Amino acid sequence: MSEPAASPAISPATTPQALAEALAAHGYIVDDALAMTVYLALRMQRPLFLEGAPGVGMTLLASGLAEVFDTRLIRLSCYEGLDLAQAAYEWNYPRQLLALQAHGRSAADDAAIDDLYRDAFLMRRPLLQAIDAAAERAPVLLIDEIDRADDEFESFLLELLGEFQITIPELGTIRARHRPIVVLTSNRTRDVHDALKRRCLYHWIDYPSLATEVEIVRRKVPGLGEQLRRRVVAFVQRLRREDLSKLPGVAETVDWAEAMSHVADAGAGALEPATVDATLGLLLKYHDDIERVRGPLVEQLLAESA
Amino acid sequence: MTGAAGPGHDVVGFARALRDAGLPVGTPEAAAFAEALGWIDPLVRREVYLAARATLVRRREDLAVFDELFARFFGGPAPARGRAAPLAPRHDPAKVFRTALVAYMAERAEPAARELEVSEHEKAASELELLQRKDFADCTPAELDAIARAMRELRLDVTLRRSRRLVRARRGGRLDLPRIVRDAARRGGAVLALATRRPKLRRRPLVVLADISGSMELYSRLLLQFLHGVTQRHARTEPFVFGTRLTRITPQLQIRRVDAALDHAGREIADFAGGTRIGECLHAFDRLHARRVLGRGAVVLIISDGWDTGDPARLSAAMHRLARRAHRIVWLNPLLGRAGYAPDVRGMAAALAHIDDFLPIHDLRSLHDLAHRLGRLPRRKGAVRAPWPHKPRAGLADGAPRSDTRAARSPHPAGRRGEP
Known part of the structure; x- marks a missing residue:
């Protein structure tokens, strides 16, 4: 009944700054606030609860962490009705039924029934994989879009995050040898229960600052000239101040920057309103939004963000 | 420090x-x-x-x-x-600032409203019979208190939806393999019965957007009490109020004691008894809250007389977006109870094309009807909506639905007032 051992390979996280640099080396840029929260989550062995608008890179942080710690990323995407069978483990029922039929005549003895619930028939889903004692080192467990799951799953998760063990009635309790690095994300389509948040360190991820976003684009789209890169990001940042149904996320900025690297005249380093109009679909995903921005507003925003 | x-x-x-x-x-x-x-x-x-x-x-x-x-x-x-x-x-x-609402409530509140005694309760019950059909606007403060007490008993029966979580079914549904294997193991490998599962039913979330602007002043206090009752009883309720700006008052109305809850809510609301910009407020709702509160097939109640000083086109656009996201939009209009009322108010006319049910909320009876009706909302099909004809039609004063196609399709004619 000992506590799960500390995550080993925590060396890249000796200070928040070192962690930020390690993440940056793997292409993930964080500001000092997020670096501190991640650092403390690792040190204090708490799950990390990330909330923010879609497209600010919450999921990417988890894969960035997995790369930094050179460990496995185990991802569980949540949806309503997600249950133990999909999240933790499931028995291979068809095989069990076959085994039962084979045993048929001599069955009803306990040995036959025990034989049904052995490891070979167990299908490991993400949560069980994550705490599986066989893992050599702590994996990164990404529980994505927890806001899409329902109350029942939240209460189960609460238990798991407290103990890091899963009890399978037929097999016994499986305990994590290494406590996984847990990242939960939420797009806030629903308020997640406070009890769950209490176990975690919370961080709201905002859209990145101009400098940070320029840096992200520099890494993701190296082919784009510096001047144009700055114009592209400035335009997106200006666009986010408009009253739109869905603001462009960082992923959209990167997509658009990539598109610009193909269509824009790299030498000129300027954004033409016509080019922007023609490619707005990469930034805005609602027809109403595109209609609103296209034309005069694009010109105005370009002028303002120049 | x-x-x-x-x-x-x-x-x-x-x-x-x-x-x-x-x-x-x-x-x-x-x-x-x-x-x-x-x-x-x-x-x-x-x-x-x-x-x-x-x-x-x-x-x-x-x-x-x-x-x-x-x-x-x-x-x-x-x-x-x-x-x-x-x-x-x-x-x-x-x-912390005490706004117009608190002052207004202090002025209107009778001391008797604070604590409720048994004898008073009995007396109130008989008075309530008479109050059933009296327009809130015509009530005295004492009568309003009686109505407020009656409202506390009101249960909104919000319609159910099928969730994606499965529970054990008596018959029908999908095969429950884990249970079949467990049962079979107990019976020596023989599969004697097929256990099944069906989707669990859940109540839909309820979002209430209540107008507390000047033209709704007569109803505002009652409205807040009504919202408090609903929030207390129905776990997934998100009450908002609006006038010139939108205010979320969910945390305030979750306070159990009604006086304290309304007091806190009053501190939040800065635009009490002022102008109305419904379109702007609905846009704010769409931008700031819709993602979070309109998931899971929410039913939206809008309580307003439709007097709007903003741009009708903006209101129409906001309603259009709201209609796409919500399971159903019920507009409750206190003026609808008045004889001869036709929704020729600009804002109301702009909104009508996008709402599913148009019901009165002006007396206790209409509240009871509402409580009953929310539990039986028919399923909405198709997103195409016929535009509301701008000239008033017969039957509108009864709160008939705005679309004939809808009425013909749905098993319960949506929005018809249940007459005794």
Whole structure:
């Protein structure tokens, strides 16, 4: 009944700054606030609860962490009705039924029934994989879009995050040898229960600052000239101040920057309103939004963000 | 006030200050902060700030209050937090302002309304019979109190939806393999019966957007009491009020005691009994809250007389977006109970094309009808909506649905007032 051992390979996280640099080396840029929260989550062995608008890179942080710690990323995407069978483990029922039929005549003895619930028939889903004692080192467990799951799953998760063990009635309790690095994300389509948040360190991820976003684009789209890169990001940042149904996320900025690297005249380093109009679909995903921005507003925003 | 950040931080004191300001900070959070201080450089103010924020804040809305209290507690200017929008001073005691609503309520409230005695309750019951069909606008303060008490008993029977979680079914449904195997194992491998599962039924979330502008003044206090009752009874309710701006009052109305709840809500509302810009407020709702509260097939109640000083086109666009996201939009209009009323108000006309049910809410009976009807809302099919003809039609005063196609399709003609 000992506590799960500390995550080993925590060396890249000796200070928040070192962690930020390690993440940056793997292409993930964080500001000092997020670096501190991640650092403390690792040190204090708490799950990390990330909330923010879609497209600010919450999921990417988890894969960035997995790369930094050179460990496995185990991802569980949540949806309503997600249950133990999909999240933790499931028995291979068809095989069990076959085994039962084979045993048929001599069955009803306990040995036959025990034989049904052995490891070979167990299908490991993400949560069980994550705490599986066989893992050599702590994996990164990404529980994505927890806001899409329902109350029942939240209460189960609460238990798991407290103990890091899963009890399978037929097999016994499986305990994590290494406590996984847990990242939960939420797009806030629903308020997640406070009890769950209490176990975690919370961080709201905002859209990145101009400098940070320029840096992200520099890494993701190296082919784009510096001047144009700055114009592209400035335009997106200006666009986010408009009253739109869905603001462009960082992923959209990167997509658009990539598109610009193909269509824009790299030498000129300027954004033409016509080019922007023609490619707005990469930034805005609602027809109403595109209609609103296209034309005069694009010109105005370009002028303002120049 | 403690001076600059130093090693001997008053963790407990700071946690208490946050708690007093309304943040959900308890001993576990304070302990987490103390632990975090061990992992950082406690002499660097920015690190202390970030560590405190990571361990003590769990909601984006609380960041503004947190920043201000941190600055006050640890000295110095409020730390830079990026360019997040300034937020309502919900919990800040220094900025608490009593608004028109509180004054208005104090003026109108009878002392008797505060505590309810048994004898009074009996007397009220017989009076209620008479009050059933009396327009709220014509009621005396004493009668309004009686109505408010009756409203507390009101249960809104919100319609159900099939969730994607499965529960055991008596018959029908999908095969429940785990159970079949378990049963078979118990019976020596023989499959004697096929266990099945079916989707679990859940209540739909309820979102209420109530107009508290000047033209609705007569109904506002009752409305808030009604909202309080609904929020208390129905777990997934998100009440909002609007006039010139939109205010979410969910946390306030979750307070159990009605007086305290309305008092807190009143502090939130800055635009009580003022103008109306429904379109703007619905846009604000769409931008700030819709994602979060309209999931899971929510039913939206809009309570307003439709007097709008804003741009009807903007209102229409906002309603269109709302209609796409909500399971159903029910518009409750107190004027609909008046004889001869036709929705020729500009805002109302703009909104009608997008609503599913158009019902009166002007007396107790209409409230009871509503409570009953919400449980039996028919399923909405198709997104195509016929535009509302601008000239008033016969049957409108009865709250007939705005679309004949809809009425023909649905098993319960939506929106017809249940007559005795």
